[in-house]
Amino acid sequence: MKRLLVVLGAVCLVVLLLGAMHDLAPASVELHAAVATNLTASGVEHPVTAVLLNFRGYDTLLEIAVLLLALIVILAIGMDATISAEATVDVRPLVNPVLQTLAKLVVPLMILVAVYLLWAGSFRPGGAFQAGAVLAAAAVLLHLAELLPSWQSPGVKLRLGLAGGFLIFLAVGAVSLMQGALLEYPLEQAGALILLIESGLTVSLGLILAGLFLLLSRDDGETS
Amino acid sequence: MSLEFAFDLLLALAMVWSAWRSLYATRLDRAIVMFIAFGLLMALAWTRLLAPDIGLAEAAIGAGLTGALLLDAYGALQRKKI
Numbered sequence: 298m299k300r301l302l303v304v305l306g307a308v309c310l311v312v313l314l315l316g317a318m319h320d321l322a323p324a325s326v327e328l329h330a331a332v333a334t335n336l337t338a339s340g341v342e343h344p345v346t347a348v349l350l351n352f353r354g355y356d357t358l359l360e361i362a363v364l365l366l367a368l369i370v371i372l373a374i375g376m377d378a379t380i381s382a383e384a385t386v387d388v389r390p391l392v393n394p395v396l397q398t399l400a401k402l403v404v405p406l407m408i409l410v411a412v413y414l415l416w417a418g419s420f421r422p423g424g425a426f427q428a429g430a431v432l433a434a435a436a437v438l439l440h441l442a443e444l445l446p447s448w449q450s451p452g453v454k455l456r457l458g459l460a461g462g463f464l465i466f467l468a469v470g471a472v473s474l475m476q477g478a479l480l481e482y483p484l485e486q487a488g489a490l491i492l493l494i495e496s497g498l499t500v501s502l503g504l505i506l507a508g509l510f511l512l513l514s515r516d517d518g519e520t521s
Numbered sequence: 522m523s524l525e526f527a528f529d530l531l532l533a534l535a536m537v538w539s540a541w542r543s544l545y546a547t548r549l550d551r552a553i554v555m556f557i558a559f560g561l562l563m564a565l566a567w568t569r570l571l572a573p574d575i576g577l578a579e580a581a582i583g584a585g586l587t588g589a590l591l592l593d594a595y596g597a598l599q600r601k602k603i
C-alpha cells in the first residue's frame with residue numbers, strides 16, 4: 298500500500314514536470330544573439346570561451362576561488378593524517394610493470410592533449426577546465442601506477458602552482474579595475490590576456506584536481 | 522524512425538538503466554563501475570546536445586576523476602575491514 302502511494306506520487310510528479318516542460322515560456326532575453334554580435338570584441342572566436350572568460354569572467358574567477366578554497370580546507374583538515382602515514386611500514390605489493398609502462402607512454406600524450414585543448418579553446422570546444430582535468434587525470438594515473446608519490450606536505454613550488462592561476466586572474470582583474478571596469482579587457486590585448494589567464498588556470502586546475510586525489514590518498518598509508 | 526533518433530533513444534535508455542543499476546547494485550564495487558559507465562554515457566549525451574565542452578569536462582571530471590576517487594575510497598574501506 299505504502300509502495301503504491303510512493304509510485305503514484307512519483308508518476309504524478311513526472312506528469313507535472315512534463316507538463317511544465319511543455320509550456321515553458323520562451324527565454325525573456327535573447328543571449329544567443331547578443332553573444333554572436335559581440336564575439337568579435339571578445340578576443341576569441343569560440344562563443345563558450347568568450348562567455349566564460351570575457352563576458353562573464355567574474356563567474357569564472359569565483360569558480361577557481363571556490364576550487365582553491367576546497368583544496369585549502371582539505372589541506373587544513375588532513376594535517377593530522379600525516380602521522381599515521383609515516384607510521385605505516387612500506388609493504389607494497391609488487392608493482393604492475395604493464396601498468397607502469399603504459400602510464401609512461403600515455404602521460405606525455407595526455408600533456409600534449411591538455412596543451413592542445415588549451416590552445417583550441419579560443420576557436421573550438423576546449424579550454425582551461427577541460428585541459429586542467431586532463432592534466433589532473435595524468436597525475437592520478439601516475440600516482441596509481443606508483444610513479445608519483447602522494448603529496449605528503451606541499452612545498453612552496455606546489456603551493457605557488459596551486460594558487461598561481463587564481464593569482465594571475467586576480468592580478469588581471471585588478472589591473473583592469475584600475476583602468477575601467479573589473480575584467481574589461483582592452484580590445485587589442487583581449488586575446489593575449491585570455492590566453493594568459495587560461496594558461497594559469499590550466500596549471501592550477503590540474504594541480505588542484507590532482508590534489509583532491511593525491512592529498513586525500515595519503516590517508517592510511519600509500520594507495521596500493 | 523531515423524538512425525539519429527534510434528541512437529538517442531538507446532542512449533537515454535542506457536543512461537536510465539546504468540543509473541538504476543548503480544543505485545541498486547548490491548555490491549559497492551559494481552555500483553562504482555556502473556557510475557563510471559553512467560558518466561561516460563552522460564558525456565555522450567552532452568555531445569549529442571551540441572555541448573561538446575561540457576561533454577569533455579564530464580568525461581574527465583565526472584567519470585575519470587570522481588570514478589578514481591570512489592574506487593580509491595572503496596579500496597581504503599576494504600583495507601580497513603581486513
